[in-house]
Amino acid sequence: MTRFLASRLLQALVVLLLMSFVITVLMTLMPGDPVDMMLAGNPRATPADAARLKALYGLDKPLLERYGHWLQAALTGDFGFSRLYAQPVLTILLPRLGNTLLLLGAAMALTLSVALPLGVYAARRPYGWADNAINLFCFAGISVPAFWLALLLILLFAVELQWLPASGLGPVGGESWWERLPYLVLPVASLTLASIGGYTRYVRAAMMGELRQDYVRTARAKGLEEGRVVWRHALRNATIPIVTIVALEFGALFSGALVTETMFAWPGMGKLIYDSIMGNDLNVALVALLFATLTTLAGNLLADAAYAGLDPRISFKGDGA
Amino acid sequence: MRTGLAAFTLAAALAAAPIATPALAAKDELVIGMTQFPSNWHPSMEAMMAKSYVLSMARRPFTAYDPDWRLTCLLCTELPALDKGTAEYETRADGKKGIKVTYTINPKATWGDGTPVTTEDVLFTWTVGKHPQSGYSNFDLFARDIVAIDAKDERTFTIHRDKAVCSYAEINDFEILPAHLERAVFEADPATYRNRSKYETDTTNPGLWFGPYRIAQVEPGSHVVLESNPTWWGAKPAFKRVIVKSIENTAALEANLLAGQVDMVPGETGLPLDQVLAFEKRHGSRYNVFYKPGLFFEHVELNLDNPALADLRVRRALLHAIDREAISKQLYDGRQPVAHNEISPLDRVHAPGYPTYAFDPALAGKLLDEAGWSERRAGVRHNAKGERLSLEIMTTAGNRSREVLQQVLQAQWRQAGVEVRIVNEPARVLFGDTLEKRRFKSMALFAWISAPENIPRTILHSSMIPTEGNNWAGQNYTGYRNPEMDKVLEDLEHVCEPDANRALWAKLQTLYAQDLPNLPLFFRADPFILPSWLEGVVPTGHLDSSTLWIETWKAKE
Numbered sequence: 001m002t003r004f005l006a007s008r009l010l011q012a013l014v015v016l017l018l019m020s021f022v023i024t025v026l027m028t029l030m031p032g033d034p035v036d037m038m039l040a041g042n043p044r045a046t047p048a049d050a051a052r053l054k055a056l057y058g059l060d061k062p063l064l065e066r067y068g069h070w071l072q073a074a075l076t077g078d079f080g081f082s083r084l085y086a087q088p089v090l091t092i093l094l095p096r097l098g099n100t101l102l103l104l105g106a107a108m109a110l111t112l113s114v115a116l117p118l119g120v121y122a123a124r125r126p127y128g129w130a131d132n133a134i135n136l137f138c139f140a141g142i143s144v145p146a147f148w149l150a151l152l153l154i155l156l157f158a159v160e161l162q163w164l165p166a167s168g169l170g171p172v173g174g175e176s177w178w179e180r181l182p183y184l185v186l187p188v189a190s191l192t193l194a195s196i197g198g199y200t201r202y203v204r205a206a207m208m209g210e211l212r213q214d215y216v217r218t219a220r221a222k223g224l225e226e227g228r229v230v231w232r233h234a235l236r237n238a239t240i241p242i243v244t245i246v247a248l249e250f251g252a253l254f255s256g257a258l259v260t261e262t263m264f265a266w267p268g269m270g271k272l273i274y275d276s277i278m279g280n281d282l283n284v285a286l287v288a289l290l291f292a293t294l295t296t297l298a299g300n301l302l303a304d305a306a307y308a309g310l311d312p313r314i315s316f317k318g319d320g321a
Numbered sequence: 322m323r324t325g326l327a328a329f330t331l332a333a334a335l336a337a338a339p340i341a342t343p344a345l346a347a348k349d350e351l352v353i354g355m356t357q358f359p360s361n362w363h364p365s366m367e368a369m370m371a372k373s374y375v376l377s378m379a380r381r382p383f384t385a386y387d388p389d390w391r392l393t394c395l396l397c398t399e400l401p402a403l404d405k406g407t408a409e410y411e412t413r414a415d416g417k418k419g420i421k422v423t424y425t426i427n428p429k430a431t432w433g434d435g436t437p438v439t440t441e442d443v444l445f446t447w448t449v450g451k452h453p454q455s456g457y458s459n460f461d462l463f464a465r466d467i468v469a470i471d472a473k474d475e476r477t478f479t480i481h482r483d484k485a486v487c488s489y490a491e492i493n494d495f496e497i498l499p500a501h502l503e504r505a506v507f508e509a510d511p512a513t514y515r516n517r518s519k520y521e522t523d524t525t526n527p528g529l530w531f532g533p534y535r536i537a538q539v540e541p542g543s544h545v546v547l548e549s550n551p552t553w554w555g556a557k558p559a560f561k562r563v564i565v566k567s568i569e570n571t572a573a574l575e576a577n578l579l580a581g582q583v584d585m586v587p588g589e590t591g592l593p594l595d596q597v598l599a600f601e602k603r604h605g606s607r608y609n610v611f612y613k614p615g616l617f618f619e620h621v622e623l624n625l626d627n628p629a630l631a632d633l634r635v636r637r638a639l640l641h642a643i644d645r646e647a648i649s650k651q652l653y654d655g656r657q658p659v660a661h662n663e664i665s666p667l668d669r670v671h672a673p674g675y676p677t678y679a680f681d682p683a684l685a686g687k688l689l690d691e692a693g694w695s696e697r698r699a700g701v702r703h704n705a706k707g708e709r710l711s712l713e714i715m716t717t718a719g720n721r722s723r724e725v726l727q728q729v730l731q732a733q734w735r736q737a738g739v740e741v742r743i744v745n746e747p748a749r750v751l752f753g754d755t756l757e758k759r760r761f762k763s764m765a766l767f768a769w770i771s772a773p774e775n776i777p778r779t780i781l782h783s784s785m786i787p788t789e790g791n792n793w794a795g796q797n798y799t800g801y802r803n804p805e806m807d808k809v810l811e812d813l814e815h816v817c818e819p820d821a822n823r824a825l826w827a828k829l830q831t832l833y834a835q836d837l838p839n840l841p842l843f844f845r846a847d848p849f850i851l852p853s854w855l856e857g858v859v860p861t862g863h864l865d866s867s868t869l870w871i872e873t874w875k876a877k878e
Contacts, residue, residue: 031754036793049460050792052453056512081513085541086361086521095541151572158580166577169543172564265568267542278749279360 008304012297019293020074020286024067027282033059034083034280057083070286080283084276089287093272097254097291099169100268103261104253106184107191112246115196119203120235126208134200141197150190150263157186167265187264191257202245206238213237236310243306250299255292348854348876349561354574354583355590358542358567363520364496365450365457370590370864375565377868378547379530383424383492385865390667390773392491395869396438397424400490410485413468418815420485424492426476429554432499433527433535440472445500449507449514456515459494487817488774493865502528533558533872543567559857559875571596578850579604585855588613588847589866593722597848598654609851612656615862616665616772617845619657619723621714621730622756622765623838625800629694629710630763636837637678638688642737644680645842648729652722653846660841662830663780667862668773672827675834685737694738702738711740712763715755718745723766726842730766756798757787765798768845773863777829778810781838801838853877 035053054060058069073080079089122134158166165171170180210216211234219229258270269288276284307314357371364376381395394400401407401422413419430438447470449455450463457463469481482489507514519526527535533555534547547563566583568574571592577583586592592600594612601610621639623630630636645659661677664670689695694702694710702710714731716723724745731741741764746755755761769780779785783802785795809829816822849860857873 031750036753036757050794052460053456053458056454056456081516084360084367086363086366086516086518088516092541147570151576154573154576154580158582159576162580166580166582167568167573168566168582169540172538172544172546262570263573265543265566265570265573267540271542271569275360278747280749 005301008297008301012294012301015297016290016293020071020290021067023286023289024070024282025063027277027280027285028063030277030280034282035059070283079287082276082281082284084279084281084284089283092284093269093288093291096267096269096272099266100255100257100261100270101253103184103187103266103268104191104257106188107195108246108249108253110188110192111195111199114192115199116203116235118196119200120207120230122200122204123207123211124230131204134204138197138200141193141195142201144194146190146194146257146259147263149194150187150260153186153190154263167263169266187260187266190264191260199242199245202242203238206241207234210234210238240307240310243303243310247299247303247306248296250302251292251296254295255288350564351560351562351855351874352564352566352582352584354566354568354577354586356567356569356571356574356592357590358569359545361521362524362536362539363515363518364498365459365494366515366518367458370866371567373864374587374589374866374868375536375545375547377532377866378534378563378871379532379536379550380496381532381869382865383495383497384490385493385869386773386861386863387865388859388861388867388870390669390861390863392773394424396427396430396497398427399425402490408489411481413481413483417483418485419468419482420489421479421481422489423473423477423479426478427554428476430531431552431554432501433530433550433552435552436499436501436528437475438497438531439475440478441475442497442500443478444470444472445504445507446495446498449498449503449511450495452507452511454512454514455507462492462494484814485817486814487822493772499528502526527552534563537562553872556872558872563871575600584852585858586850587867588849588860592848592850594653594657594846594848595722595725597850598656600850607853609853609855610848611851611860612846612848613860613862614656614658614665614667614844614846615860616668616775616864617768617770617847618660618663618665618841619726619766619768619843619845620660620663621840621842622761622767623799623840624759624761624763624765625838626759627712627763629712632692633837634688634692635694635710636840638685638692638737639734639739640678640837640840641681641688642685642739643730643733643840646680648726649843652725652729653843656848657843657846660844661834662841663769663777663833664826664830665844670774670823670826672823672830674827675831677834678837682737689738697738700735700738701740709740710738711742713742713744713761714764714766715744715746715751715761716766717748717751719747727766757793759787759798759800761798764840766842769796770864776810776813778814781806781829781833782810783807799838801836803832803836806832806836 034057035050051060058066070080081087082089082092085092118134122131125131154166157164164185165183168183170183174180216229216234219233220226255269255273257268258274260266261268261271273285273288275281276288355371355374357369359369359372359375361367362372362376364380383394383396384392384400385395387393392400399407401424403409407423409421411419411421426438426440432438447463447467450457450460466482467480468483471479473479480492502519506517506519510517520529524539525536527550530536530550531552533550533553535550536545537548538546544564544566547565549558549561566577568577568583574583574586574592575596578586597610623636625631649655649657649659662675689702689710693704696703704710714727716727727743731743734741751765751767756765771777779796781797781801783797784807785797786800787793787795787798806829809825809832813822813825813829816825847860847862849858851858854877855874856877857875858867859870859873860867
């Protein structure tokens with residue numbers, strides 16, 4: 001187990017190192033460097049001004065040197081300042097990370113808690129009216145564009161019924177979670193409705209496969225009660241592919257949902273990454289994207305650990321070959 | 322596409338829906354919704370419309386253009402003038418003619434913590450602005466235009482300018498800083514000042530602000546709360562609190578307005594014109610919707626290195642071939658006036674009498690024939706060499722209004738036998754690279770924004786053509802060269818005698834209209850949506866925000 005973890009950690013470090021370099025190169029290749037963009041609105045700026053600002057922001061140095069400086073500082077925990085926000089990168093990033101985790105974590109928890117029973121129910125009664133109704137609901141959720149669904153929810157619940165706030169993090173001056181809760185409802189509902197369909201379909205497909213297995217037939221023949229067969233035996237095996245999908249989505253928990261964040265004016269990671277890339281704010285884009293990479297890797301590691309828990313045949317030990 | 326579907330959904334869903342009455346209850350609070358959020362708070366780092374809009378409630382520049390487009394004093398007591406003796410020509414040490422101008426700070430002006438605004442703040446601001454490591458983007462004002470500042474006393478100071486320019490009284494961009502709070506931060510390390518300034522680290526410090534309001538709370542990316550400033554020396558503002566919410570998606574912003582969670586949407590950084598036109602048709606009776614044509618000059622930039630466009634007859638034909646009046650009526654409900662020149666008719670220096678180009682397809686065809694594009698094959702004109710009259714038009718991808726306009730132009734030019742292909746790019750690429758390095762092949766549709774009485778030197782002077790040699794400085798993307806225009810632009814800066822100055826402005830507009838370095842289309846109108854209970858909001862139509870006069874805003878009795 002220790003060897004496995006050490007190996008995965010080493011792999012993660014290599015991936016992060018490569019990603020940091022690739023992101024730096026790609027951001028540098030994008031048209032319009034930060035100083036060009038800054039001076040675009042100032043026609044009286046001279047070449048000397050451009051050179052002065054490029055030196056000030058370290059943009060006059062070769063790419064490798066700039067990357068080396070960043071890496072050296074990053075290893076000491078200094079991720080630099082945001083050019084756009086004039087703040088330390090982590091000061092910008094951490095509150096948005098919290099907002100995104102709250103939004104996407106709540107949406108994922110709600111999605112899984114609805115999709116699992118729905119998928120299992122549909123798998124146990126395939127092609128019946130209930131399965132067809134669930135499938136219809138799933139395909140509707142998958143097909144509806146996120147921004148459109150968000151807008152419909154705002155129109156219904158904020159404009160017409162006036163039950164819920166249309167957007168924002170919370171009331172001005174309202175700090176308690178109770179005051180902020182209503183602001184979470186519509187964005188979470190929007191994300192959940194859009195993703196329930198996919199998860200329900202995955203669960204249904206995995207469960208239908210498991211319910212046809214010999215061990216399920218044997219368990220039923222032995223007189224095991226149906227609930228135990230389904231929830232304890234079949235679902236446990238069906239969960240393995242679901243865990244893979246959840247693990248892949250894990251990174252998205254930290255990289256945000258741009259469309260939903262924009263529609264509900266929810267300042268999260270998706271919007272931050274988008275703005276930092278469009279605004280050529282290299283430090284913020286770099287750290288935010290590395291964070292998303294890191295969490296995706298962590299999600300996959302957790303998935304591997306979960307496989308071993310769910311299926312005793314999977315082991316972290318070498319096979320001796 | 323997404324925006325289009327969103328707008329359609331909004332229109333369809335709300336066409337007959339009962340709409341919430343805009344918030345009438347809390348009239349001591351005003352909630353403003355806009356589509357941007359200021360990325361930082363230092364008044365002189367990175368110009369941004371949303372920041373300017375918010376900071377105009379909490380600060381005041383020395384001078385600004387008022388809603389009638391006249392220069393006025395806001396922090397000073399009186400505009401300097403030659404006839405009053407507060408402006409005076411002088412000879413600089415290098416023998417050149419300069420000018421010194423004297424301002425007096427309003428004697429009642431104090432920072433939000435009670436510290437008086439003094440000449441010490443002025444001198445400190447100049448020190449920061451001209452420091453090569455401060456990161457100021459308007460470095461040229463502090464380091465080149467201003468050669469010295471003398472403090473006469475605590476409130477009076479004289480600025481020595483390097484040139485005897487006619488606009489000597491204007492110091493709109495001299496954003497004063499509180500020396501008592503910022504000096505220590507700046508002197509500790511000028512190179513990192515931009516990141517350590519109290520404007521970024523302690524934004525709600527009352528001592529940073531001196532407008533009718535001060536920033537009391539910032540939720541980055543979401544909202545900013547401004548509370549009335551007890552040390553404000555002017556008329557007391559009517560609202561105790563102003564909340565500025567950022568909702569980037571325009572359909573969501575409109576929904577917030579209808580839900581009563583936002584009271585007003587300003588024209589400066591609010592909803593696009595087409596969306597407001599549709600909104601007005603459905604809900605106009607419940608709101609006060611108005612449009613202010615301004616200084617956003619929508620035009621088609623031409624690359625004069627393109628052989629076809631280098632021919633003046635082709636440029637004139639292109640303008641005669643499009644029906645701008647009909648486009649304005651159809652697309653903008655007539656709210657966006659047709660531009661015939663770079664200078665807005667609302668500008669004091671506008672001088673009618675220059676040539677204009679009405680919609681005249683026959684004349685357009687004649688001009689193209691004369692230019693050698695006389696043979697039509699499959700509807701497209703060809704010249705004697707068999708070359709097609711084929712051009713490209715670029716604009717910012719995703720800007721729905723411009724994309725629609727682009728398609729209409731393409732269709733009208735097609736009628737005249739000109740093939741136009743649409744090649745759009747994201748704003749960042751178009752402005753960050755393609756235009757700046759003059760990589761557009763023939764035409765680009767975008768807008769210039771300027772100040773009233775702005776001399777368009779950077780756009781029309783031949784020395785302002787971006788090249789690798791000048792590090793792509795300048796905005797004469799067309800590559801326009803006319804020695805006569807160069808001379809007019811240079812003279813306009815220092816020939817200040819009213820009649821002579823007026824004649825120069827008239828000549829500039831005539832030369833522009835004769836040469837057509839670009840194709841003028843419209844002056845963009847800023848649409849404002851205000852609740853019917855709000856009064857006193859006067860849009861400016863230029864870069865100085867309407868919030869500079871927020872103390873006149875109030876709820877109707």
